[in-house]
Amino acid sequence: MSSSTTKVCFNSNCKEASDKWRRGWRRRTGDSAYEDGKFCETFHLNSSGWRCCESCGKTPNPAWPPPSHFLPSQPERMKDLSVKTWSAIAGSGPVPWRQAPSLFSRPDTQSNVQSRMPFEIDVSGGIDRHHICERLSNASPEMKQERSYERFVNGKLRLGPSETLQNGNAGLDMKEQPYPFVNDFKPVFLKNDSSTSNLSARASSSKMTDDAQLSAIISQPSVVSTPVGRQVSHIAVDSSGESQIRNGKGRGDGRGRNQLLPRYRPQITNEELQQISSEYPIAVAVFMIISFFLNDLKKISFITPLFEKMLSASDAGRIGRLVLPKKCAEAYFPPISQPEGLPLKVQDVKGKEWVFQFRFWPNNNSRMYVLEGITPCIQSMQLQAGDVVTFSRLEPEGKLVMGGRKASAIPSLDQGDEVTVIGTDASNPGDGSARHKSGDVISGNGQRKGKSSNNLMSQNARVDQENTYSEIDKSGSLAEKILEDKPVIHTKKSSNLSVKNKRLRIDNEDVIELKLTWREAQGLMRPPAKIVPSFFVVEGCEFEEFEEAAPVIGRPTIFGIDHFGEKIQWVQCEDCFKWRKVPADALLPSRWICSENVWDLDRSLCSADEELTKEQLEHLLPAMNKDASRKEDITDQDADLFVALEGLDALANLAIQGEGEGLPISSESRTKHPRHKPGCTCIVCLQPPSGKGSKHSQSCDCVVCSSLKRRFRTLMERREKKQLEKEADSSSQSLQWQQSPEKPQAVDTHAGTDAGISGLNQEEVVKWGYLDEANGRKSSTSPLKGQIDLNIQPDREEELSPSSDSGAMKHLLPGSADRFFRQQRSFGSDVIGDLVGKQMQQDGIGGANFISCMALDGSHQKTV
DNA sequence: GTATTGCATGGCT
């Protein structure tokens, strides 16, 4: 208690003078904000000066509304406490119920809380602040947390673990919410004319002590606040399940103490609550707030959303049985000991009363609770499978209220973090597949990860995912086609996918397509704009690492080399479909049009001529089509055409990016690794899928390549000699074999009759890899397939497992050259170690060197 | 033959 020489109240607005001063209200934190202040005993209602310490200069938390918001004169309170004002209260001020405050709880910012504990608000004539604060100070950590209402962290609200947001699943993962979020909350109350709530009875009892009153308040769960405009309420279901108070009485048997699954947490919409409480204006809520401080909680009742459930096909079927979540049934419905159960009166939002049979079946030493006879009610609400039924309770009378929500009206993506899959028909209530779990399908933010995002985050996730899909959709014909062809992820059985994987099952066919989509997406990935990646090297491969941002989906382009030898991209205008040349490092949006061609203003209009000639376009498009197509190979006809047009020289030029000139590079040469830049020649990017093809360029003269070439020549000479000997011994058999229909059509390496390879010797054939893989087809347009392949093991050519790669061995044919050619095209990279290792051993290169070579394979210009 | 009931099964968490 500080004494002062002044005899005037510290509050400048107070003109009282006194010799008997007391120190300012002691704060629970014990800080001295008002320690040296002097306050008279009178609370100056209309003054805010008392809030601001004129001694130390400390002011109330700016998040707090001015005091007048809390305690205007009675008529003014009703007027001032608009929804907007209320929201401020909900977010920062004294929130008289449990749920809304818990929205903002966060245990790691206790100090903030302490300064803004609602019971510290100076309510004149109300609760003894000191006493309450003492109680709170002495409360257990859990209680503190429970009562740690709102906190701000860097201007944002952090939501505590026990909170439930509009999607009903927040609180599993703390996410930041922008502060305005709290403005969305408003209470919904019902007027109770007939009875007095337990809360009000307790709170309004004049005999109750403040502590008891506080206890009553704190333990009272049956209050609802709903976010305005977000259509979802906050709920009275606490995560601990300890608020299972029915008619004001807790569950003595501890039922329902376990946490409800997020998908059952109610997301009752504002409209629903409003519908239920249509005759009770928001002003009642305001009145409730004020009444709380005035110890006048009479004539108020509450809606407590209990749980909700998405209707399964069975639920919505003719059977008329609604399977109730066990925990919900046990927590919120009357206890039943007999399977027959008991009739349960439920009122719908229209006020119509239904009677269902609440019963259970024994099931695996457990119970399966059902509501029977719900069909009329379901039909009355026009609900179908996939829609959601909600159960609420009117307090204090405990009347059950059943609501419904159409699937198409579900505001959140997730009920437990589900996401809407683009292309699904969410409006089809019979198809619950419209809702997906993010964790299962796309995103990593799902509840399935054991965490849950709040609704905003979910919405963001949805937006992101939509964008992602959209970008893929726009940028890739395959993706687009997939989305067109597969608008809905099918399920095997039920039309109701609800929330479980079972209901999200994807047919194998779809899985394949999704994989292809992913492959496509990989090809579309680009480094994010303005993001400078860091690089690290793994086994000689340089990787880009984007720590701040993931690669983005860009418009598919075809990389090439222009006439000046510079790398470029060819990109097609979304509108006019003309191909434009842009710099190789340009990051293009998924939708790109000529007007965005800032690099070539002459061709920044769709009316501008295309730079590519028709012939060039012919080369360009097959590559593009191939890239976009799900087909792994082009047809023989295409190959013939391509080879005929360009020949091996063209292939050679295409084979390695940068060695061609003026010709667009096949998309096959583009990076396949999403984190590598286009044109990257590291092993990851050079190596075709499944390990086929070459990792080394045909011009490579590294130890491995030169050794292999030498070894190959020796082997071929030896085998040719053997072959000639055999043929001399059995010329007739040889002739018969040559006429065999099994002889491959395109493996006549000696004849050289195909266009483009005429006159080539074997080495050239090998060099350019004209011969294709196991199916014996001619080379595709893939330049990579035209490169020499080190995946060869001449000494083990007949020992290889058919599973080594591509099943090529199944098609091995007589003739060492053919066999060799085939194998050198088909062996997987997994055998290269053995192959080259043996080779290098023969060549006197140690194993360690070999390992080094392999490690540096992707950049094997380095010395081995 | 149809509807209802009660239980069993199996996918999923």
Next chain:
DNA sequence: TAGCCATGCAATA
């Protein structure tokens, strides 16, 4: 791995 629960299905009305 236990428990939940969607659904199938046989028994029954």
